[in-house]
Amino acid sequence: MRVITNRRLVEFAREHPDADEPLQTWRKLIESNDFQGFNELRKTFRALDIYGDKYIFDIRGDHYRIITGISFIQQICYIKHVLTHAEYDKGKWK
Numbered sequence: 001m002r003v004i005t006n007r008r009l010v011e012f013a014r015e016h017p018d019a020d021e022p023l024q025t026w027r028k029l030i031e032s033n034d035f036q037g038f039n040e041l042r043k044t045f046r047a048l049d050i051y052g053d054k055y056i057f058d059i060r061g062d063h064y065r066i067i068t069g070i071s072f073i074q075q076i077c078y079i080k081h082v083l084t085h086a087e088y089d090k091g092k093w094k
Contacts, residue, residue, distance in 0.1 A: 001030050001075045009066075012082040022060040023082070030077050037072055051094070054080065067093050 009027060013020035026045075035041050038055070042048050047058035055077075057066040065088040067081040081093045 001033060001035055001070075001077050003027050003030050003077050003079065005079060008079045008082050012064075016064070016084070019060060019064050019082075022064070023066070026057060026059060026066060034075055035070075035072060041070075054093075056088075 006027060009023040013023055029044060033040075033044065035044075038048075038050060041055065045057055047062070049056040049058075053069060055068045055070050057068070058064075059066055063085055065081070065083045065085065066079060067083065067088075069078040069080055070076070071078075083093065087093075
């Protein structure tokens with residue numbers, strides 16, 4: 001699956017250096033698989049939620065969130081937001 005765009009992960013990690021390794025591990029797992037749906041994603045990412053058309057990944061023990069849009073047919077994962085838990089709780093990403 002292709003990730004668009006890694007730039008958001010890199011920029012977030014500049015402000016939150018402890019997030020860099022978990023974010024890049026997440027990216028590599030996404031890129032190295034051809035997920036066919038939510039259930040397949042959930043097998044790899046147990047801390048995964050869905051909200052409308054958004055897939056929400058918990059990163060680094062619930063410290064961070066990656067909010068994505070995914071096209072399983074096109075095999076593209078669009079990173080919409082990378083947030084701290086506190087930013088996520090404010091709900092502005094909805």
